[in-house]
Amino acid sequence: MNSNNNIYLVGMPGAGKTTVGRQLAKRMHRSFVDADHEIEARTGVRIPLIFDIEGEQGFRDRESKVLAELGSRSGLIVATGGGAVLRPENRAALKEGGVVVYLHATPQLLFERTRLDHNRPLLQVADPIKKIEELFAVRDPLYREVADITINSLGGSISHLVRQLERELQKQCAA
Numbered sequence: 463m464n465s466n467n468n469i470y471l472v473g474m475p476g477a478g479k480t481t482v483g484r485q486l487a488k489r490m491h492r493s494f495v496d497a498d499h500e501i502e503a504r505t506g507v508r509i510p511l512i513f514d515i516e517g518e519q520g521f522r523d524r525e526s527k528v529l530a531e532l533g534s535r536s537g538l539i540v541a542t543g544g545g546a547v548l549r550p551e552n553r554a555a556l557k558e559g560g561v562v563v564y565l566h567a568t569p570q571l572l573f574e575r576t577r578l579d580h581n582r583p584l585l586q587v588a589d590p591i592k593k594i595e596e597l598f599a600v601r602d603p604l605y606r607e608v609a610d611i612t613i614n615s616l617g618g619s620i621s622h623l624v625r626q627l628e629r630e631l632q633k634q635c636a637a
Contacts, residue, residue, distance in 0.1 A: 468538040468560035469631065472547055472605050474598060475582050476575035477565040478615045478623070479541035485624045487539040496541045500528050513583040518545075526552055533559035544597070545584075547604040556608050561634055563627060564609035566602075567616060569595045610634060 469486070471479040480496050487494035501524050502508055512521045525543055532540055533555045546552050556562050567575075573591045576582055587593050606612065611630045615623060 468533065468536065468540055470556045470560060470562045471539070471541045471565055472556070472562060472608065473544065473565035473615065474567065474569075474572050474594070474601060475544040475579075475585065476572040477544075477567045478575075478620065479565055481620055482565060482615070482624055482627065483539050483541040485620055486627060489624060489628060490539070492537050492539050494539045494541070495532060497525065497528050497532065497546065498541075498543045500532070501525060501543075504528070508581060510581060510583045510586075518584075522549060529555050544601065547601060547608060553604065553608045561610045561631065562608045563630075564605040564612045565615040566605070566612055567614070569598045571616060572598070 469490075469492075471483050473479055480499075483494050483496065486492075498509055501512070501521075505512060505524070509521065512524065516524075522545065525546055526549055529540075529542065529546060529552050532538060542552075542556070546556070569591065573594050576585055576594070577590065580586065584597065585593055611627070611634060613623065613627050613630065
């Protein structure tokens, strides 16, 4: 794999992008960036407040800008926000910027992992499992469209998942 290329982790909220990304970055001696955390650092506020003030559109504008800027850097491992794939320009930036890894998990597992997390504005609804299923139906095909590698994030240890991902990245490099 070209060390100048970034590795982008995409997937639904709760798929493990940040956790896997941090460990993968350590193992590969790369810098890790969580795009959502980058947005919070730049604005000085949490994502739910951005949604309250600017709406989802305003947040998505900020997300697109951050992804474009990260794409100009090299050697990063980037955990994207779950909705980053919604905009065609973001999908193009991900594909052009490096290897895209889709961390796939079932809606039920995603619900279990996110049900107590109040920092996910789109899931603060009366029926969060239904919302996850709706988001999954829209986003899963988009994740698959951009992904070079799909890994099932269905439980088990994070270290096992990271080693599996490393093997897949090495195969990608050899191809």
